[in-house]
Amino acid sequence: MIVNTVSLETVAGMASQIPDTKLPEVAFVGKSNVGKSSLINTLVGRKALARTSSAPGKTRTINFYNVEDLLYFVDLPGYGYAKASKQEQERWGKVIESYLTRRSQLKLLLFLVDIRHEPGANDRQMMEWIRYYQFDPIIIGTKSDKIKRSQIQRQVAVLAKSLGVEDRSRIIPFSALDKSGRDAVWDQIEAALRV
Ligand code: GDP
Numbered sequence: 195m196i197v198n199t200v201s202l203e204t205v206a207g208m209a210s211q212i213p214d215t216k217l218p219e220v221a222f223v224g225k226s227n228v229g230k231s232s233l234i235n236t237l238v239g240r241k242a243l244a245r246t247s248s249a250p251g252k253t254r255t256i257n258f259y260n261v262e263d264l265l266y267f268v269d270l271p272g273y274g275y276a277k278a279s280k281q282e283q284e285r286w287g288k289v290i291e292s293y294l295t296r297r298s299q300l301k302l303l304l305f306l307v308d309i310r311h312e313p314g315a316n317d318r319q320m321m322e323w324i325r326y327y328q329f330d331p332i333i334i335g336t337k338s339d340k341i342k343r344s345q346i347q348r349q350v351a352v353l354a355k356s357l358g359v360e361d362r363s364r365i366i367p368f369s370a371l372d373k374s375g376r377d378a379v380w381d382q383i384e385a386a387l388r389v
Pocket of ligand 1: 225226227228229230231232233245272336337338339340368369370371
């Protein structure tokens with residue numbers, strides 16, 4: 195898909211600010227610095243729509259991007275930033291939880307993990323949470339340009355095992371650098387919007 199019009203429509207810093215949108219939503223979640231902003235920017239073909247930052251964890255808001263008046267990209271705050279205070283982490287949990295609860299507009303959840311590493315405890319915790327809310331996410335293995343092509347399938351197997359994903363087609367290796375995986379991610383988004 196080629197995106198012509200996209201804009202940041204709502205920034206929600208607390209549960210009460212989460213809007214009751216009228217369009218289907220695709221949400222993005224993952225550890226801070228995993229490459230979430232870069233994925234969003236790549237999907238919409240913009241260099242700096244979502245912030246790619248050298249200060250991970252600064253964003254504690256849920257950002258709603260209106261894409262072509264067709265759908266929203268919902269950028270959930272990244273977790274696991276070492277320097278975040280306990281209070282901040284708790285606030286983060288509350289905001290995410292209030293979003294995931296009863297979100298009938300949410301058609302697809304994209305869960306990002308770095309393809310190079312075995313998911314950490316907080317990633318596995320997130321996966322449990324996602325399942326608890328009965329979402330079946332697509333896993334995005336980010337930064338795939340950082341490993342050899344020959345290692346990609348091996349790392350996909352590592353992610354599948356660690357996160358308990360049986361269907362390997364639900365894991366997409368992705369690189370914001372060479373844009374590989376972009377079309378596969380859009381295919382999943384379009385399929386999710388059709389149902
Ligand atoms: P976020 O905190 O999850 O939004 O992560 P960002 O998109 O800001 O990316 C964090 C860092 O990883 C930045 O320095 C990016 O340039 C880098 N990065 C993100 N995606 C990729 C990728 O696909 N390949 C490579 N090599 N670097 C990436």
